[in-house]
Amino acid sequence: MALTLSELPSGHVFAPINIVLDSERCRAYRDATGDTLDVYDVQGAVPPLAVAAFALGALLESVGLPPGTLHANESLQAHAVVPEGATVECRARVAQRSQRGGWVVTVLESEMMLGGASAVFARATVLCPADAS
Amino acid sequence: MLNAYADASGDHNPIHIDEAFAKTTSMGGTIAHGMLVLSFISQMMTAAFGERWLASGSLEVRFRAPARPGDAVTARATPQEPKDGRLRYAVECVSQTGEQLISGTAEVS
Numbered sequence: 380m381a382l383t384l385s386e387l388p389s390g391h392v393f394a395p396i397n398i399v400l401d402s403e404r405c406r407a408y409r410d411a412t413g414d415t416l417d418v419y420d421v422q423g424a425v426p427p428l429a430v431a432a433f434a435l436g437a438l439l440e441s442v443g444l445p446p447g448t449l450h451a452n453e454s455l456q457a458h459a460v461v462p463e464g465a466t467v468e469c470r471a472r473v474a475q476r477s478q479r480g481g482w483v484v485t486v487l488e489s490e491m492m493l494g495g496a497s498a499v500f501a502r503a504t505v506l507c508p509a510d511a512s
Numbered sequence: 513m514l515n516a517y518a519d520a521s522g523d524h525n526p527i528h529i530d531e532a533f534a535k536t537t538s539m540g541g542t543i544a545h546g547m548l549v550l551s552f553i554s555q556m557m558t559a560a561f562g563e564r565w566l567a568s569g570s571l572e573v574r575f576r577a578p579a580r581p582g583d584a585v586t587a588r589a590t591p592q593e594p595k596d597g598r599l600r601y602a603v604e605c606v607s608q609t610g611e612q613l614i615s616g617t618a619e620v621s
Contacts, residue, residue: 436522
């Protein structure tokens with residue numbers, strides 16, 4: 380049985396995930412977030428936070444998620460405009476794992492690679508109930 | 513909005529979309545995805561800086577309180593001293609009651 384997110388040890392490296400940023404998916408994200416800015420169409424670009432959100436969603440789908448899991452912190456750095464239609468490779472790892480006050484604290488770091496270079500970096504701190512591990 | 517975001521992002525954590533489950537947690541009901549609420553700050557920065565934000569923006573935030581279905585969320589930014597040649601803002605999202613949901617910093621070149 381696959382490990383849950385809170386059971387992954389510090390240093391765990393996820394298998395790379397390819398994320399296709401097709402127009403339908405990007406439109407669904409912008410509709411879901413109520414984002415009506417036209418700059419994305421003008422630039423042919425994807426919101427950097429969307430890239431990070433897709434990566435986080437894919438990572439969470441690849442592991443079991445303990446019930447009651449919460450998102451505590453988020454860090455994001457955009458290094459390049461990500462064009463709509465591109466495929467980014469998500470390289471992710473568990474940067475830290477600790478236990479505090481009944482919670483397992485897991486820090487996930489993700490680098491979204493485009494054409495061999497980092498386009499977006501994200502770090503998510505996720506809290507899982509320790510008794511759900 | 514929460515179900516649409518769950519489908520779009522792939523984050524189907526039941527605490528966001530399963531009311532029966534969410535009621536059994538310390539949250540007492542479904543809450544919005546933190547990344548959904550954070551998207552309002554990203555939209556605000558995109559509206560202000562356009563391609564500069566898309567190419568060089570950065571965020572560092574803490575999710576301080578949950579947004580719940582029906583909440584009205586306002587995103588705002590307050591200029592800070594530039595750092596390392598980058599514009600810097602204190603950013604936050606607040607609810608209709610003034611509760612701070614997210615706080616942190618945003619930078620752009």
